[in-house]
Amino acid sequence: MSAKQEITGSKGWLSYRPEIKVLDCTVRDGGLMNDHLFEPALVSAVYRACAEAGVDYMELGYKGSRKIFSPSEFGRWKYCDEADIREAIEPKAEGLKISVMADAERTDYHTDILPRDRSVIDMVRVATYAHQIPTALDMIRDAHDKGYETTVNLMAVSTVQDWELDGALEAFAASPVDVIYLVDSFGAFYSEQIDFLMEKILRYARPAGKEVGIHTHNNCQLAYANTIQAIIRGANYLDASLAGLGRGAGNCQMELLLSFLHNPKYRLRPILRCIQDHIEPLREKLRWGFSIPYMITGQLNQHPREAMRFMEGDGYRDIVGFYDSVVEEE
Numbered sequence: 001m002s003a004k005q006e007i008t009g010s011k012g013w014l015s016y017r018p019e020i021k022v023l024d025c026t027v028r029d030g031g032l033m034n035d036h037l038f039e040p041a042l043v044s045a046v047y048r049a050c051a052e053a054g055v056d057y058m059e060l061g062y063k064g065s066r067k068i069f070s071p072s073e074f075g076r077w078k079y080c081d082e083a084d085i086r087e088a089i090e091p092k093a094e095g096l097k098i099s100v101m102a103d104a105e106r107t108d109y110h111t112d113i114l115p116r117d118r119s120v121i122d123m124v125r126v127a128t129y130a131h132q133i134p135t136a137l138d139m140i141r142d143a144h145d146k147g148y149e150t151t152v153n154l155m156a157v158s159t160v161q162d163w164e165l166d167g168a169l170e171a172f173a174a175s176p177v178d179v180i181y182l183v184d185s186f187g188a189f190y191s192e193q194i195d196f197l198m199e200k201i202l203r204y205a206r207p208a209g210k211e212v213g214i215h216t217h218n219n220c221q222l223a224y225a226n227t228i229q230a231i232i233r234g235a236n237y238l239d240a241s242l243a244g245l246g247r248g249a250g251n252c253q254m255e256l257l258l259s260f261l262h263n264p265k266y267r268l269r270p271i272l273r274c275i276q277d278h279i280e281p282l283r284e285k286l287r288w289g290f291s292i293p294y295m296i297t298g299q300l301n302q303h304p305r306e307a308m309r310f311m312e313g314d315g316y317r318d319i320v321g322f323y324d325s326v327v328e329e330e
Helices: 002-006 027-034 040-053 081-087 130-145 162-174 191-205 222-234 254-261 270-284 292-299 305-312 319-328
Strands: 021-024 056-063 096-103 125-127 149-154 181-182 211-215 239-241
Touching: 021 254, 027 040, 027 056, 027 096, 027 222, 027 270, 040 081, 096 181, 125 130, 125 319, 149 162, 149 211, 162 181, 162 191, 162 305, 181 191, 181 239, 191 211, 191 222, 211 222, 222 239, 222 254, 239 254, 254 270, 292 305, 292 319, 305 319
Parallel strands: 021 056, 021 239, 056 096, 096 125, 125 149, 149 181, 181 211, 211 239
Antiparallel strands: none
């Protein structure tokens, strides 16, 4: 048996489910570590790797409002203009769809998201906090009416009250959104919470004909495990990134996920080549991935912004000092 056959496995594996879709968020989530300043050559390399690996979607970045986010401070993947996307991906690969994320109240979606027949984008993912849901619902309707596939990603769900989550899910189920995502924004969840939340989301999603997705962060080294738990409970849309590149502690690692899925359509070698040649060289500068400061914010169910600032400084090895500073603030 070849090495490739050993990795992809054989028929009968419980992790094989043909309806599963994998979304690469390397450039979008990783852009939160460098203000979306990736060069088109790197974006193109990730795109080609995902295409060769059989990944279903690649998320390039945000549709951020230039009225809120100055182009003098952020790179092109904060805005994902059509010309920039085309420069990075053309010729467009068959089978790999393009996704962008649109933050509620931070996107000029009526003007900046074109009708689908004028765009290279296939999917619009609406990200929202609980208090922004009315805006998010209008964004979902707008994207749906323009012809896009849509998801809704409820941020910071670990801080949302149960009754509030029920109200949000009821609204999402009644909307035209295609996929409702469970998002562990702070990397704070354990498998028990994944079980509880997946059961709750599916209770609303399935009767309405919606799919469910999972997006995890690795603050407590559980992004991969929690993604698997969500798969077991019925999630069919799975986010991952190359070498886990993403905000703070990063995301579920693509290389782990594709190996677990045992689907012959997915191929690991192109992902490993891209990690080796393009992603790992960024690690020393961007300092993403599991580290104790990110673990601390995860355990405290906090946004990792303080840990990110700490990791960017020269004293990033003083983990006791960081612990004392955030615990004192509590």
